[in-house]
Amino acid sequence: MRYISTRGEAPALGFEDVLLTGLATDGGLYVPESLPHFSLEEIRSWRGLSYSELAFNVMHPFVDDAIPADDFRKMLDETYAVFSHQAVAPLVQLDSNEWVMELFRGPTLAFKDFALQLLGRLLDYVLEKRKQHVVIMGATSGDTGSAAIEGCRRCEHVDIFILHPHERVSEVQRRQMTTVKGDNIHNIAVRGNFDDCQRMVKESFGNQGFLGGKTQLAAVNSINWARIMAQIVYYFQASLALGGPDRSMAFSVPTGNFGDIFAGYLAKKMGLPISQLVIATNRNDILHRFMSGNQYEQHQLEHTLSPSMDIMVSSNFERLLFDLHGRDGQAVKTLLENAAKGPVSIEDYRWKHARKLFDSDAVDDKGTCDTIREIQEQNEYLLDPHTAIGVRAARNCRRDSSVPMITLGTAHPAKFPDAIAESGVSVRPQLPAHMADLFEREERYTVLDNNIAGVQEFITKHWKNA
Structure with missing residues (x-):
């Protein structure tokens, strides 16, 4: 299996190199x-498999010969053994033919665990094999950070630096990141928003000279x-649990960075019958505005x-x-360069092609609270609140x-008690037993200005071989 860049100018890579590279050298994504x-027939034969067995069947073609099959199976067994439910991703019925797939049964209570608990193991395997050290630099709007830290904190060949927007994540989300002990774990609270954090990460990957050639960044x-690859699996799991592939399925996906719903798009392209994918967003509705009106601004x-x-x-x-x-990389590069300057649209026939599969909706805070209260x-x-947006969008777009x-x-x-309280429900969600003392644990994080030079200077001073 070879991987190519969305901007068409970077060299094709194998799985190991893609795992360690993050952004392509031309600024694209692999x-x-x-x-x-x-x-x-093949999908039908997977009915009754455990989650890790299904994950092997779906993901192994992407890994190919980079990791021996037996080693990859063991990795998957270990990854999903730490989830708190035997089904790993159980389904809960809300109404006739309406379901929620619980993707929060992992150690950090968010869907990011499905990919990041595996990613840590993949990195450890490949880095040990290569006798190589990397610096992980990541940005989080709340959940990626804690899942990445949990997945990578035991990795011997990794230092991890996670940027989050200062005072713009929930207290539970912040504490899940900042209370994990480890000399290789560094949390940075940036005085800005998530897009500022993400921009710094992308720019750092594009120019790693600040590391002095002593190590490289990993994403x-x-x-x-690897994160997208792991998220494809639960679309197959949901379908097989509800009569697939002999009947089609529709999915509503709360999404900000488009990764989780892109995994569903890939599942369809890989042969899974999916008739509809609903992009569920909040007031930050750039994806909804594009999908509903062909304007990206x-x-x-x-x-x-x-x-x-x-x-x-x-x-x-x-x-x-x-x-x-x-798959015209130059066209994508030009479009995104223009998007940085102002609103853009794509050719009408391309947009209409996307609309055959995708619908979208934007739900404000009031709609979010109303949905939490109604379902309760x-x-x-x-x-x-994120799943509530997904449910509201599903009902509006079905x-x-x-x-x-x-x-x-x-x-x-339990990660969002303020939103639950604002919805007016009397129930107060409780953290599970392994997090019961979260608010008593000591926090460790550094607040930095929204300045890439300052963030890079912090990283160069604090990774273990600096």
């Missing part, structure tokens, strides 16, 4: 040169292909009750644009009630 495709954000970023989606520059959207433009009253089931609609439940409600 995607597979070709996708594996599974027949309905944990969803620009890393950055607005001022707003702080909402669903902070993990407070994103205006959706990195993984570039991967979809690459496909919509017939109707089902005695508590949604976190095309066919005979097709099962599955909302991806992206986080545990």
